[in-house]
Amino acid sequence: MEQDKPKYLQLKEYLIGLIENNELPRGNKIPSENELAEKFHISRHTVRRAISELVNEGVLITSQGKGTFVNNEPKSRQNLIGVITTYIGDYIFPSIIRGIDQVLSENGYSIALGCTNNQFDKERQCLENFMKQDIKGLIVETTKSALPNPNIELYDEFRKRNIPVLFMHGSYKGYSASSIYEDDVEAGYIATKHLIELGHRKIAGIFKIDDIQGHARFEGYCRAHRESGIDINDKRIMWFGTDDMLYKFGKQSGDMVIEFLEDSTSLVCYNEQISIKVIDIIREKGLTIPERLSLVSFDDSELAVASEVKMTTVAHPKEKLGIEAANLMLKMIKEGDGIFKVKMTPELVVRNSTGRVNG
Structure with a gap:
């Protein structure tokens, strides 16, 4: 199975493909949960979720004591929402997608996923693909959002077709559109303020230059x-982009x-994917956190507690953002015209990567 897509969605697509190619004819029984779990090396819970959603969408039907069958008269899969994210399979993205899917499936919609890997050409491919489908709305996490x-x-073109477009994590500069996003200015503020309150004055910052969240x-x-x-010293600021991230924070660097x-005595770091690399570099040099360097990160993903150093971080709303995005999309479909802006408030989660400045 693909690494960058939730397994239950891959199983759904696999079963739909069998049905559409008549390899699973209408009225026929599908393989059992155990057979599917064993075939794809996934849990029965994952299989059950995929089957349950296909039942809710009318693609499959269940018969007590007999099993699950391909519906002879399936519902139309016309109620389709396109969802494009920069990444799919890891970090905070499965939670966001889960929140979107939860709300939309409860309201009779299915989602179709696209992934850009934060590259413009892949964003174009996703958009052109959705142009060919009868989608009712489009939810998009912006790609390199600080750039034209x-x-x-x-x-x-989507808007000309009266297909509502909702951006997540900001929108493109100069382009008027509905968006839902965390207040990243406030996030950067409370992260830095926390270090200042601990007595730090020499605070380094690592930020992403091609995404608007980094600027905010x-x-x-x-x-x-x-x-x-407190004066800001340019030498304490490091910028990185999507294309040089692996080089700047690899072992060679x-x-x-x-x-x-x-x-510096402390660091505000763009996200936990970068923070975990910085922590590894610091510890390899025999330095300690927070004694030598206090660190505040962003997102509160699984990486925040993956090592011995539990990160103080500004929590991303994750699944809650997905839920709110889906509800906003339903509102846009219902009400038509209008630009909607939803700003979510960040929260600081204090753990053991920060401490009072020494000396």
Whole structure:
């Protein structure tokens, strides 16, 4: 099975493919839960979820004591919502997708997924693919959202077709559209303010240059410094992009990262995917957290508690954001015209990666 897509969705697509190709004719019994679990090396719970959703969508029917069958008269799969995210299979993305799917399936909609890997050409492929489908709405996590977007004309085409488009995690600069996002300026502010309250004045920052969240978190970082009368030193700021992330935080760049942090007592780090790499580099050099360096990250993913260092972090709403996005999409489908903006409030989760400044 594909690594970047939830397993239950892959199983759904597999069964639908068999039905559409008449390999599972209408009225025929589908393989048992045990057979499907064994075939794909997944849990029965995962199988059950896929089958349950196909039953709710009218593709399958169940008969007590007999099993599950392909419906002779399936419901139309016309109520389809396209969902495009930068990544699918890991980090915070399965939770977001789960929240979207939960609400939409309860309201008679199915979702079709696309993944951009934060690349414009893949975003275009996803959009062109959905152009060919009869979708009722489109939920999109923006790709390289701090940069001019070369695919705007495709979004305009969806709107010309009266297909509502909802952006997650911000929207494209200069493009008026509905969006739902966490208040990343506030997130950067409370992360930095926490370190200042612990006595830190030499606070480094690592931010992403091609996503708007990185700019917003940096804005919050600046605001906290300004309010406390602390000057910002350019040498304590590091920017990275999607395409140089692996190089800048790989083992070969360990000395560069250590040199960057040499004059700092603390760090505000863009997300936990980067933070875990920084922690590994620091510990390989025999340095300790938070004694040598206090660290605040963002998202509160599984990575935040994956190592001995449990990260203080600004929690991303994850599944809740997905739920709110789906509810907003349903509202947009019902009400038609209008631009909607939903801003979600971040929360700081304090763990053991931060402490009072030494000395």
